[in-house]
Amino acid sequence: MAPVRDGAFGGSDASLRAHLRAATVAAHDLLDHAMQDASGWQTRADYARFLALQYAARAPLEAWLAANAPADLVPPAQTPLLERDLAALNAPLPASSPPFDPMQTPSSPALEAVFHVKHAALGAAWVLAGSALGNRAIAKQVARTGGGAWPVAFLGDDAMMGFWQSLRTRIEQPAARGEAEGAAQAAEAVFAHFLRVAEVAQVSEKTPEGIGA
Ligand code: HEM
Structure with missing residues (x-):
């Protein structure tokens, strides 16, 4: 499931939200597929792996923010x-992934020179908050598949939806170029960080020990 594409993508008077979505739409598609390959959420064991992956990826992002x-x-x-949720499923807590660095994939040396931590924080916050939209869709599938018995504290997190609503007023308007580029750079780094965690999980999923190994 990819973010809905709308006519606002790209253009110079586009909102910051449209700019961020345009910059990361391909990365989101890639990550969506990688996560479905690494775990999916079709069985209780798959769902536990999905939550473990989310935990491993999010711990360093939360620490950085x-x-x-x-x-x-x-x-x-x-x-x-x-x-x-993992405790309710009797699943072990995985190790955190390596620390997050918003400049780990600088798209240009010029950007590195003008790095501004507030812009990076805005981009990283957008990715984490925006993912709550996808989580709502996944929560519906999980409720159906698990017959309402699987724990959904994470997928149904109302606090993140509240944060998302307050962030929307800030990002649904055009931003200065430096802010838009800095936020997009960090957003891309967050997707790259998640993708690495999903790729490691895909490999470990193919071993007998699974992701918690
Ligand atoms: C696991 C598979 C995933 C699925 C099935 C999924 C699904 C979706 C869907 C359906 C939307 C569109 C919501 C809408 O426009 O109404 C969305 C948006 C989004 N998702 Fe995901 N997602 C997944 C994983 C992720 C992850 C892991 C992240 C973060 C690292 C993420 C970040 C975002 C962002 C930033 C948006 C856009 C927010 C905006 O519209 O401004 N997604 N996702």
Whole structure:
């Protein structure tokens, strides 16, 4: 399931949200497929692997935002919800993935020179908050497949939806070029970070020990 594409993508007077979605639509598609390959959520065991992957990827992102973002750009922490869901499934907590670095995939040296942590925080916060939209869709499937018995503290997180609504007013308007480019750079880095975690999980899924190994 990819983000809905609309006519606002790209153009110079596009909103910051449209700019961020245009910059990351391909990465989102790639990640969606990688996550379905790494775990999916068709069985209880798949769902536990999906939550473990989410935990491993999100722990360093939350740590980076808590240490670097202005208070209004720190999304509600979701790792405690993931811990709760994993415990309810009797699944072990996986190790966190390596630390997040918003400049790990700089698209140009010029961007590196003008890196601004507030812009990076905005891009990273958008990705985490925006993912709550996809989570709502996944929650419906999980409720159906699990007959309402699988824990959904993470997928149904109302606090993140509340944060998303407040972020929308900020991103649904055009942004200055530096802010838009810095936020997009960090958003791409978040997708790259998630993709690496999903790729590791795909490999470990093919071993007898699974993702928690
Ligand atoms: C696991 C598979 C995933 C599925 C099936 C999925 C599905 C979706 C769907 C359906 C939307 C569109 C919602 C809408 O426009 O109404 C969406 C948006 C989005 N998702 Fe995902 N998603 C997945 C994983 C992720 C992950 C892991 C992240 C973050 C790393 C993420 C970040 C986003 C963002 C940033 C948006 C766009 C928010 C916006 O419209 O501004 N998604 N996703």
